Amino acid sequence: MGELALVLNSGSSSLKFAVFRAVAGDDWPLLVRGNIQGIGTAPQMSAHDQDGAALSIPPATQVRDAQSALTHVLGWLRSRFAAADLFAVGHRVVHGGPRHAGPALVTPEVLSELRALVPFAPLHQPYNLAAIEAAAQQRPGVPQVACFDTSFHRSLPAVARLVPLPAALGEKGLQRYGFHGLSYEYIASVLPRVAPQIAAGRVIVAHLGSGASMCALRAGVSVENSFGFTALDGLCMGTRPGSVDPGVILYLFQGLGMSAKEVETLLYKKSGLLGISGLSNDMRELERSETAGARLAVDYFLYRAAQEIGALCAVLGGIDGLVFTAGIGENSPYVRRRICQACAWLGIELDEAANQAGATRISTAASAASVWVIPTNEELMIARHTGRLLAADGAARRQRTGSP
């Protein structure tokens, strides 16, 4: 077995990658992390080493698509890690459908099953699968593992999985799946070490980034989340609206005569913070802006976040801990303060100095529920899954063949 695992997270115009060294145990050291942005328009690659220092990299001008993006990354990695072998590629795949309760070794059958799920996540799944196909072509024989954003939420009770339409539609896959599962699984995995006093209790994790959602954990197990059938539901996001009255969607079609493609673009790319503010989907820019649109966008984002915490508290029957994570959750003291202020009715009391300092625990000793800032690490979660699955697969093969 080689020693390096490559993790890929492929989107419509970006390829994020990370390389980990496989070691015994769960905490594989990160060697590099990077991305190519602007695939199809003005591709640019950047990468950082384990200490966050920028690395010098060749220009990505020839990158046109997933194939050429991966060729570029693999070429660069080969020059950097000449002596090391790639033993596996782990992929972030947004949708595992109703069948996959955990990561899956990619086989032709698994791939065709995942292709059938493209209509469930048309703006993510095709790009995730394109990276799998590109890696299979460029590194035939290297095992690939698909890790799903839906799997962690397979523990949702039946009532939370329901889309309340006629039962026959449920059989066609219309159910609430939930997403951001790799992020929540990572947070749940570190709680016993980072915040042991809440790990076995009722915890709400707020993953607030370009995509935003919340997850209710009971003893580290997902019992509810704010996403539903797709990653459009729930909180207000950078360019997605979160929950809207389904009557609005009907009106867009019937009253305004919009096409399905136009509605899709509106909901995935033009709504949320960007749509409300008319300015930006970037929380940093909105926090700095004095315009009425920017203020309203931030206020709505915070209003929905506080509302969702109330809803998840009702599901959990109370709250022992609140965890902030992802780009906004990890970096915006302002957003954390406003959300905690809105949760004062729960007895939550923020330690503002700790909040400003970006401490791990940001609530006062008197707070009824503790509040935490914990950086997420979806890539490490994928690397862990990849290593565990291949170790289990190897053990199963040895058992079947009787070889040592």
Ligand code: AMP
């Ligand atoms: P992510 O999708 O997790 O990478 O998060 C991206 C989001 O985090 C964007 O909306 C950024 O504006 C936001 N973000 C990053 N740093 C900060 C910061 N210091 N303050 C407020 N928002 C931030």
